[in-house]
Amino acid sequence: MSRLLIENIIFAVKIVVIFGAVLTAVPFMVLLERVLIARIQQRVGPNRVGLDFIPGLGFLKGKFIIGGILQAFIDGAKLFLKEEVRVRAVDPVLWRIAPLITLVPAIMILAIVPFGPPIGLNIFGDWYKIPLAITDLEVGILFYLAVTGVAVYGIVLAGYSSNSKYSLIGGIRSSAQMISYEIALSLSLVGVLLIAGSFSLSRLIGIQSEGVWNWNIWKQPIGAALFLIAGFAESNRLPFDLPEGESELGAGFHTEYSSMKFAMFFMAEYMNMFSYSAILTTLFLGGFYGPIPLPASVYAMIDQPIFGIVSGVGSAVIGVFWFSVKVFLLVCLFVWIRGTLPRFRYDQLMDLGWKVMLPAALVNMVVTAAVIALVAKPISAAPTPDGPALTIALLVAGVVQVVAIDRILTARKRRILGHAH
Amino acid sequence: MFLKILYHLFVFLALFGSLMVVVSKKAIYSALFLILTMLTIASLFVLMNAQLAAALQVIVYAGAIMVLFLFVIMLLNLGKQAPLSRRSRPVRWLGLLFGVGIGAQIIAVIYSGFIPPAETTAAASVTIDHVARLILTDYLYPFEMISVLLLVAVIGAVVLARRHLVQGVETVTETAEKAGK
Amino acid sequence: MLIDFIKGLAVTFKHIWKKPVTFNYPEVKRPQPAFYRGRHRLQRYSNGLERCVACALCAAVCPPEAIYLEAEENDPKRPVGAGERYARLYQIHQIRCIWCGFCEEACPEDAIVMGPIFEMANYKRSDFVCNKEQMLDAPDKGFGEPIVLKVNQPL
Numbered sequence: 001m002s003r004l005l006i007e008n009i010i011f012a013v014k015i016v017v018i019f020g021a022v023l024t025a026v027p028f029m030v031l032l033e034r035v036l037i038a039r040i041q042q043r044v045g046p047n048r049v050g051l052d053f054i055p056g057l058g059f060l061k062g063k064f065i066i067g068g069i070l071q072a073f074i075d076g077a078k079l080f081l082k083e084e085v086r087v088r089a090v091d092p093v094l095w096r097i098a099p100l101i102t103l104v105p106a107i108m109i110l111a112i113v114p115f116g117p118p119i120g121l122n123i124f125g126d127w128y129k130i131p132l133a134i135t136d137l138e139v140g141i142l143f144y145l146a147v148t149g150v151a152v153y154g155i156v157l158a159g160y161s162s163n164s165k166y167s168l169i170g171g172i173r174s175s176a177q178m179i180s181y182e183i184a185l186s187l188s189l190v191g192v193l194l195i196a197g198s199f200s201l202s203r204l205i206g207i208q209s210e211g212v213w214n215w216n217i218w219k220q221p222i223g224a225a226l227f228l229i230a231g232f233a234e235s236n237r238l239p240f241d242l243p244e245g246e247s248e249l250g251a252g253f254h255t256e257y258s259s260m261k262f263a264m265f266f267m268a269e270y271m272n273m274f275s276y277s278a279i280l281t282t283l284f285l286g287g288f289y290g291p292i293p294l295p296a297s298v299y300a301m302i303d304q305p306i307f308g309i310v311s312g313v314g315s316a317v318i319g320v321f322w323f324s325v326k327v328f329l330l331v332c333l334f335v336w337i338r339g340t341l342p343r344f345r346y347d348q349l350m351d352l353g354w355k356v357m358l359p360a361a362l363v364n365m366v367v368t369a370a371v372i373a374l375v376a377k378p379i380s381a382a383p384t385p386d387g388p389a390l391t392i393a394l395l396v397a398g399v400v401q402v403v404a405i406d407r408i409l410t411a412r413k414r415r416i417l418g419h420a421h
Numbered sequence: 422m423f424l425k426i427l428y429h430l431f432v433f434l435a436l437f438g439s440l441m442v443v444v445s446k447k448a449i450y451s452a453l454f455l456i457l458t459m460l461t462i463a464s465l466f467v468l469m470n471a472q473l474a475a476a477l478q479v480i481v482y483a484g485a486i487m488v489l490f491l492f493v494i495m496l497l498n499l500g501k502q503a504p505l506s507r508r509s510r511p512v513r514w515l516g517l518l519f520g521v522g523i524g525a526q527i528i529a530v531i532y533s534g535f536i537p538p539a540e541t542t543a544a545a546s547v548t549i550d551h552v553a554r555l556i557l558t559d560y561l562y563p564f565e566m567i568s569v570l571l572l573v574a575v576i577g578a579v580v581l582a583r584r585h586l587v588q589g590v591e592t593v594t595e596t597a598e599k600a601g602k
Numbered sequence: 603m604l605i606d607f608i609k610g611l612a613v614t615f616k617h618i619w620k621k622p623v624t625f626n627y628p629e630v631k632r633p634q635p636a637f638y639r640g641r642h643r644l645q646r647y648s649n650g651l652e653r654c655v656a657c658a659l660c661a662a663v664c665p666p667e668a669i670y671l672e673a674e675e676n677d678p679k680r681p682v683g684a685g686e687r688y689a690r691l692y693q694i695h696q697i698r699c700i701w702c703g704f705c706e707e708a709c710p711e712d713a714i715v716m717g718p719i720f721e722m723a724n725y726k727r728s729d730f731v732c733n734k735e736q737m738l739d740a741p742d743k744g745f746g747e748p749i750v751l752k753v754n755q756p757l
Contacts, residue, residue: 004697013719036618038622039617039622040614040617040618041623042620042622042623042624043622043623043624044622044624044626047626322648336611336614336615337611338614339614340610340611340614341610402604405604406603406604406605408605409603410603417620
């Protein structure tokens with residue numbers, strides 16, 4: 001077997017494994033969200049469909065979380081089996097492809113996310129270095145921005161093709177929202193890109209290795225916050241879920257969808273949440289690196305080749321573990337904020353996007369560039385962390401910006417509310 | 422081999438898409454086929470190892486401009502089929518003549534060797550570094566000029582949209598207030 | 603402003619750790635307050651005789667006319683009720699009933715009171731007509747003295 005063929009097979013296996021793992025995670029994310037929201041609202045949450053049908057596990061019935069662990073799968077099965085209602089007035093072609101267009105970009109983002117450090121694999125006497133990411137594009141971040149840019153079409157087309165007022169309004173809201181927040185989203189990443197000097201995600205992770213103090217969030221607090229907020233807006237999560245605002249639009253853009261097509265929209269929302277968390281982890285939270293690096297001797301020990309077949313398993317396991325923990329916590333943050341904040345009004349949404357986030361992102365970009373120029377950071381060939389000087393300078397700049405934004409927002413709030421307070 | 426199949430597939434899709442943009446009777450289908458064309462062209466860029474151009478193509482055209490197109494189509498609700506106006510016979514013949522003329526020109530340019538064949542451009546991969554260096558050194562002046570041009574366009578749009586505020590023409594609310602008094 | 607935001611998040615974070623206020627319904631049922639107006643109960647004396655004397659005041663006062671009863675003379679040898687007459691047939695249509703509690707107030711013998719049962723779902727409309735057998739207290743569980751009327755009590 002030729003080397004190229006084997007590499008292609010490895011590639012295909014990686015795609016199947018990563019997508020399989022993430023798609024399996026989606027039902028658990030649904031469950032996590034339901035349980036967490038229930039706890040925030042002091043309810044019990046789903047605990048009806050658990051493992052108690054297995055003989056001997058009956059005592060689990062009604063127990064917290066475990067009692068409802070199969071709820072999401074049951075919901076999925078229900079959606080599979082449901083009758084699909086198709087309204088006669090829809091545009092049939094667009095109506096059919098809209099859920100697909102929504103789902104596919106959400107999955108595509110995973111193609112560039114690095115889940116862990118590379119492992120070595122010995123196949124027929126040859127060693128292959130397998131990075132635990134499907135691909136490492138030189139234009140990784142641009143790819144990400146391109147895919148999120150395309151993601152809006154599914155929602156817009158769903159809204160348009162349903163031929164219903166609620167759906168149309170939902171679609172229009174969605175496109176306006178996406179256009180507004182995409183700019184802030186892109187600009188919020190510029191600071192990180194300036195620090196890394198590259199668009200490639202492997203390099204962006206490389207500069208964050210060796211400890212929590214090297215993570216980009218210290219260098220780019222504003223960038224991380226803006227990216228998080230824009231991520232909420234782009235994935236239509238709760239403070240910004242105007243496209244599907246239940247109280248005024250029925251279900252917004254997916255009002256006319258049922259059965260599996262609805263399930264696709266549902267899945268896309270959670271996949272988006274996962275992708276955003278993964279990208280945020282990679283860009284700002286050190287990716288698969290743990291908060292405190294182990295000494296090199298430990299790595300040398302755990303990365304020993306096992307049976308002469310695989311090497312680097314130890315650090316790969318640790319990497320995937322830290323990556324999963326970070327993504328899990330971010331997903332919890334998504335749910336937590338959903339449980340805390342009410343939905344924005346449409347003018348507030350536009351106001352925040354254009355008058356707060358866009359200027360903040362621009363200022364952050366300029367400040368970051370200035371600080372990097374002042375500290376005179378050399379762009380190294382190999383991705384290694386920068387010294388503490390840059391981190392401290394950027395952290396100070398970031399804190400100053402946070403305080404300034406807070407002051408400006410408070411003054412603005414007073415002005416808008418008048419002197420009622 | 423595999424790349425060649427992909428190349429032909431994308432070329433076919435691009436041609437099909439651009440043809441359907443013109444032929445489609447519904448505005449929204451035209452816009453969607455235009456998006457398809459943009460995406461396939463981006464794929465062709467990827468095949469030529471120009472990842473930056475591909476990403477920018479998708480971000481700028483498919484991600485931003487076409488969303489605005491769709492937005493406008495949805496707002497104006499151009500779903501209903503607009504009847505094509507029946508043009509007179511000589512105009513149609515004239516159109517055919519121009520179409521064939523432009524097509525002949527394109528083919529002539531392609532075969533004249535003015536555009537280098539695909540193989541030579543495919544070899545050199547254009548990285549972000551190269552583009553950035555060129556923009557900020559050799560082409561700095563045109564780059565800034567384009568920025569100024571865009572700024573002018575933005576200001577012009579604001580002035581046109583807010584003309585009533587600029588020229589002191591009263592707004593709807595002002596009229597209503599006056600009528601109330 | 604950012605402080606406000608964090609304060610809000612802190613509030614919800616605290617609530618995560620509080621005990622849920624909801625119940626695991628089919629297994630755990632919420633105790634009903636004494637004044638709860640659930641399914642009607644027809645009461646007995648401690649000797650097992652029904653309190654109802656079939657005066658039909660409840661049927662007269664019922665705003666949606668959901669109560670139907672047919673009276674019959676008591677056989678002195680084998681009495682059913684404590685009074686001269688008893689209700690041979692006593693039906694309450696539970697879809698028509700508006701659970702106002704007037705029957706309870708109108709009853710001179712405190713024979714009909716409203717109980718704590720609230721699970722009254724059925725599959726057929728005809729099943730919602732509640733007969734005497736479903737409402738009567740069990741014979742062995744009689745009440746020696748008339749219970750204190752639940753209405754007009756402070757909550």
